[in-house]
Amino acid sequence: MAREGTKKQAQAGQGDALQPTPGGPSKPPKVGTGPASERCRAGSGGEGGVKGQGLLIKGKEEVEEALNLRPRRLAEYIGQGQVVESLGIAIEAAKKRGDAVDHVLLYGPPGLGKTTLAHIIAKEMDVGIVTTSGPALEKGGDLIGILTHLKKGDVFFIDEIHRLPRTVEEYLYSAVEDFAISIVFDKGSHARSYRSRLEKFTLVGATTRAGLISSPLRERFGIQRALDFYTMEELCRVVRRSAALLQVPVDEEGVVEIARRSRGTPRIANRILRRVRDYAQVRHAGVITRPVTQEALELEGIDGEGLTTLDKKFLETVIIHYKGGPVGLEAIAAVLQEETDTLVDMVEPFLLKAGFILRTPKGRKATDKAHGYLGLPKTSAEERQLSFLPGQR
Ligand SMILES: Nc1ncnc2c1ncn2[C@@H]1O[C@H](COP(=O)(O)OP(=O)(O)O)[C@@H](O)[C@H]1O
Numbered sequence: 001m002a003r004e005g006t007k008k009q010a011q012a013g014q015g016d017a018l019q020p021t022p023g024g025p026s027k028p029p030k031v032g033t034g035p036a037s038e039r040c041r042a043g044s045g046g047e048g049g050v051k052g053q054g055l056l057i058k059g060k061e062e063v064e065e066a067l068n069l070r071p072r073r074l075a076e077y078i079g080q081g082q083v084v085e086s087l088g089i090a091i092e093a094a095k096k097r098g099d100a101v102d103h104v105l106l107y108g109p110p111g112l113g114k115t116t117l118a119h120i121i122a123k124e125m126d127v128g129i130v131t132t133s134g135p136a137l138e139k140g141g142d143l144i145g146i147l148t149h150l151k152k153g154d155v156f157f158i159d160e161i162h163r164l165p166r167t168v169e170e171y172l173y174s175a176v177e178d179f180a181i182s183i184v185f186d187k188g189s190h191a192r193s194y195r196s197r198l199e200k201f202t203l204v205g206a207t208t209r210a211g212l213i214s215s216p217l218r219e220r221f222g223i224q225r226a227l228d229f230y231t232m233e234e235l236c237r238v239v240r241r242s243a244a245l246l247q248v249p250v251d252e253e254g255v256v257e258i259a260r261r262s263r264g265t266p267r268i269a270n271r272i273l274r275r276v277r278d279y280a281q282v283r284h285a286g287v288i289t290r291p292v293t294q295e296a297l298e299l300e301g302i303d304g305e306g307l308t309t310l311d312k313k314f315l316e317t318v319i320i321h322y323k324g325g326p327v328g329l330e331a332i333a334a335v336l337q338e339e340t341d342t343l344v345d346m347v348e349p350f351l352l353k354a355g356f357i358l359r360t361p362k363g364r365k366a367t368d369k370a371h372g373y374l375g376l377p378k379t380s381a382e383e384r385q386l387s388f389l390p391g392q393r
């Protein structure tokens with residue numbers, strides 16, 4: 001069961017050392033894996049930035065440090081117990097058989113560790129990883145170029161797989177099922193088809209919108225797992241681990257305060273930790289404590305529950321503008337002048353999870369908790385009937 005250990009290890013280990021840039025590969029870049037993909041570069045997720053959401057924008061600094069903070073091994077990965085356990089079994093079994101891991105679909109809100117898991121699978125399997133994202137694969141040719149260069153057992157990671165164009169998705173079906181693709185040349189009576197065999201690989205797809213993936217594609221994933229928000233205890237572990245890696249002194253109360261404001265999301269915990277570190281270094285003696293965290297985050301517009309300005313504007317829109325709801329997401333997006341996608345991906349999941357809003361068939365409703373939290377009284381049934389002018393209370 002000899003695997004191409006050493007050679008592949010060198011590839012998979014690219015982002016491995018705790019160094020700022022994962023670049024400088026010992027091998028020249030692979031032909032055909034052109035700009036639509038990156039080979040062996042940890043952390044090259046395609047989630048992009050989101051405007052208008054201070055906390056969620058991914059800057060260069062964040063991308064580089066994320067590479068350092070990203071767990072490399074399953075044993076280092078905090079939380080998501082069941083997902084980690086079942087992936088661990090799949091990996092061990094595949095290794096024993098000398099086979100590739102079954103295709104894996106990971107879904108859940110941004111920043112919970114999907115990209116990290118894709119890299120971990122490659123690392124644990126001791127294989128290479130090629131990463132790309134749904135929107136980067138514009139044509140069938142982009143996909144074929146990547147597929148035909150995959151090596152035995154490689155992980156092929158497609159981020160935002162729900163944004164894969166339909167035509168490209170169709171090529172993927174036979175590739176993941178039969179490890180072969182049919183390429184058609186010419187049209188009409190000249191048409192010739194050429195079937196190319198592929199090495200057996202593992203497709204790892206990540207998405208924030210499982211609902212937008214077509215069922216033929218979804219059914220082809222043998223392993224489908226949802227990632228959930230992290231508990232306070234898990235977030236505290238994330239903060240302690242990252243603080244140790246960044247060599248930032250933080251006391252236990254500081255750890256808890258950062259975790260509490262991280263909206264259940266490791267990426268946000270890391271981001272807050274960096275902001276508070278900067279603040280502690282400039283304004284204080286460098287040690288992160290509870291008061292330092294509170295001061296720093298007030299400056300960042302992040303409140304005690306981790307709600308950002310946008311979160312609060314979202315809730316205020318539902319409560320003040322739409323009398324507590326129910327109201328459609330498009331209407332909220334129009335008032336806030338934000339993309340609906342931003343609200344669906346970045347704002348809503350946590351507000352739902354934290355019990356600030358409810359999703360009903362008629363739209364979003366603010367809960368009692370939201371009214372209480374913002375100190376805004378509920379609109380009575382009579383008031384609703386009497387109010388003809390939108391936007392007035
Ligand atoms: N289980 C975890 N343990 C520790 N840190 C984590 C974990 N999951 C994610 N992170 C941190 O959060 C960041 C974001 O994770 P990422 O995998 O990019 O999220 P996603 O792909 O789901 O948006 C990573 O850079 C990593 O530092």
Ligand SMILES: [Mg+2]
Binds near residue numbers: 047
């Ligand atoms: Mg990602």
